[in-house]
């Protein structure tokens with residue numbers, strides 16, 4: 001069995017008086033594509049932020065996060081990561097986080113800053129090879145033709161694809177995507193998920209993606225980790241997310257609501273409809 005690429009042990013996080021993460025433990029093995037699901041406010045984004053050291057767990061409670069064999073944080077103390085280590089994990093945000101006034105090409109090139117010599121990185125001087133690599137990354141997300149366009153003139157879906165190209169440029173081995181499709185229309189959402197799936201399958205990169213739509217999680221990820229009120233509620237194959245489990249997880253949302261969001265996601269893609277039907281929540 002391969003060594004886990006992500007290890008989370010007994011992670012606790014309290015904001016004010018509210019315990020947002022409560023004794024979270026799980027491992028992710030290299031090359032997995034895992035959906036992180038759960039109701040709004042269950043702690044998905046907070047957990048993801050702990051994995052890259054954007055948020056630190058409770059001090060003195062022993063929680064640990066380790067990524068690719070190096071501790072990110074231990075008992076509420078952050079470990080300082082080298083530039084090289086930081087590059088190994090790429091983060092994709094719901095709101096893309098591009099520099100809108102810069103070209104698509106420059107936004108992608110920014111992904112490579114961490115592995116460039118410091119002097120050149122400060123000046124933003126990119127070599128011909130780096131530009132060629134950036135073009136290849138853009139080609140992988142189908143946006144090569146828009147390389148010289150300003151990022152803020154692109155649609156939301158296109159901007160998210162640029163954000164993925166930036167992570168490819170970074171050559172991150174682990175991709176953490178925090179609700180990457182939450183603000184996209186169904187077609188763009190599907191394109192983004194298919195690109196993430198392709199990257200995962202073709203390059204063997206590890207992907208952890210937080211999602212609101214259970215059907216999307218089922219379609220693209222073999223494994224799901226579900227949080228409920230900051231606790232680990234489920235960790236297993238997505239096909240084991242039964243009606244009963246989902247009803248308990250999303251206690252305020254009926255299955256009809258879950259199905260409705262699934263149907264919205266499928267509306268513009270007749271070719272995938274049969275696959276969708278197979279994974280649809282079964283009537284009990």
Ligand SMILES: Nc1ncnc2c1ncn2[C@@H]1O[C@H](COP(=O)(O)OP(=O)(O)OP(=O)(O)O)[C@@H](O)[C@H]1O
Nearest residue numbers: 015016020038039040041042043044045046047179
């Ligand atoms: N910096 C912070 N300060 C105080 N409370 C916070 C902070 N960040 C998150 N929280 C709280 O922690 C809880 C979990 O938030 P989080 O964003 O992780 O949930 P989520 O499952 O990602 O929700 P959603 O699906 O709506 O994005 C929420 O109650 C949120 O208000």
